[in-house]
Amino acid sequence: MEWIRENLDSTRSLQIRQVFTQAVSLVMIVTSALIIRKGLMCVTGSESPAVVVLSGSMEPGFKRGDILFLHMSKDPIRAGEIVVFNIDGREIPIVHRVIKVHERQDTGEVDVLTKGDNNFGDDRLLYAHGQLWLKQHHIMGRAFGFLPYVGWVTIIATEKPIVKVWNSSQKFIITLQIKSSILAQQLPTLTNYPLGTMVAVVNVVVTDRHPFDATFLFRRV
Template sequence: MDLFGDLRRMNKRQLYYQVLNFAMIVSSALMIWKGLIVVTGSESPIVVVLSGSMEPAFHRGDLLFLTNFHDDPIRAGEIVVFKVEGRDIPIVHRVIKVHEKGNGNIKFLTKGDNNEVDDRGLYKEGQNWLEKKDVVGRARGFLPYVGMVTIIMNDYPKFKVLMGAYVLLKRES
């Protein structure tokens, strides 16, 4: 479990090789993420459902794939992911009402399938409707429970430490 000892025993060429491999992995992941942003039109093309408010459509831990093409009209019944001013975490809920004005301006109201009331209580104070600018994306597909790892890591920070120790121990053996 002597990580620094392992690093000291490497010659410079091995160390550079390891650093370059790590940099390539990180940059590849970043390029894939940025490519998905461009292709989907969404600032966050993949999100994890964090609550049970959309059950039975989506469950906590489901991984959603989003698109956000601004030319597509928002319709009642569609599932959108939106951000509210003052909240860091986007919300996944269904559009229940849409108001279109003659000038093309659209306002809409959302609600979780498993909630009793609409989302007006979640919006910023004085806001009764969402607009297209609030939308992060629209659900186009999902993988059930794949995001549970993210939820476990956030809910149980000690799990991260245990996983890190496990990886280091496996590497040693």
């Protein structure tokens, strides 16, 4: 019995050490990633040294899933540059090309107008209501290099939408949540799925010009 007890104690001690070692390794990985990110931010001058292309609006130059590397310098932004910018009220940054630059002679401030290479018109429909130009504070970075397809890992991890059918006021309502997308819609009655059924969106067709217009195809999980 003493031998069994000693073996059990030894096994527990080994398991505790393994858990502790794994926890330390995880902390070191996370810490290293944060240090690398902070270092890149200092070197590049951009708050986001790398971004993933999430749409096909820049094809054929850049495809969905490509990773763009960014820097931010004090040099004036010129037409033809590819920039990443934020829109007020929108969480996801946009990667598009500068097509016009308006420099104010009195203040030296620069306003820019952007457009996706694969889009018909400029981005004013995507800007905030009443906004015609991007200001300097909207620009997150300027692209200087890319890696093709590597960003698909991020897209798959963050945009896999899972939805659940539930009952609201005697009607079947399906709520769609895509974590890193601007889409968050409530779709009408779905009679093919009973209450509590988990379903996944297997296809979403979204137009860049009208980002809230989409066609959804579902399947049972």
